[in-house]
Amino acid sequence: MDIDDLIDGAIDREGGFVDHPADRGGATNWGITQAVARANGYAGAMRALPRATAAAIYRRLYWLKPGFDAVAQRAPTIAAELFDTGINMGPAVATGFLQRALNALNRGATDYPDIVLDGVVGPRLLTALDAFLARRGPGAEGVLLKAIEALQGERYLALAERRPANEAFLYGWLTNRIG
Structure with missing residues (x-):
């Protein structure tokens, strides 16, 4: 896509x-x-x-500005997820999910150094993503996607727990935003 x-x-x-x-x-x-x-x-x-x-805003604010186009060159499925999550939660939150997942999957920083959780797509995140994909092989992108979606699902549940008015949206978030 x-x-x-x-x-x-x-x-x-x-x-x-x-x-x-x-x-x-x-x-x-x-x-x-x-x-x-x-x-x-x-x-x-x-x-x-x-x-x-609306389309121009999506392209500028939720694709180009956060650098998801650079992620797409390496992992298009991950970039698509970041784009959608960024629309709903903000690009920095989406990027933070990627950073957390990469840190948790780096085997104690032996595959690549931990990334600072700053919500920014930068050279260190892209280097870590490249290393993860190269070291973990063909199924790596799918595993990384599952980790990001798990973090996203947890956040939706927490939002509904903290603010009961958000329960009106939880079912749709889980249905339309994950998986």
């Missing part, structure tokens, strides 16, 4: 205009919150947010 396919999938999953009372993000369209739309120059009514504007 390329980024255009990922963006189309995200927009289709997110759907059109929603203003759920339990959603702290407030009014959204195509999954873009009003705050994000405004910060990216859109001044119109959220109901009228053009799909193309």
Whole structure:
């Protein structure tokens, strides 16, 4: 899948205009919150947010800016997961899941050094990802994906436990965001 396919999938999953009372993000369209739309120059009514504007925001904020395009060159399935998780939880959180998973899978830092958990795709993370994939072989990307999704699932449960209003979204998060 390329980024255009990922963006189309995200927009289709997110759907059109929603203003759920339990959603702290407030009014959204195509999954873009009003705050994000405004910060990216859109001044119109959220109901009228053009799909193309949403797509441009997704590409810029949730693919290029966090560096998921660099991850995609090495591990496209992981990059797709980071993109989707980044939309829902923020790119730094998604990157943090990758960093934590790589640290836990590096066999006591014998395969590559631990990565600082800073939520940034940088040279050390990419070097660690390259080393992990090379040392663990063909199934490595799938194992790494499972680890990231486990961290994501735990976070969704914690969000629902800490804020009962989030229980309205938990079933959908688990159904549409993991696996």
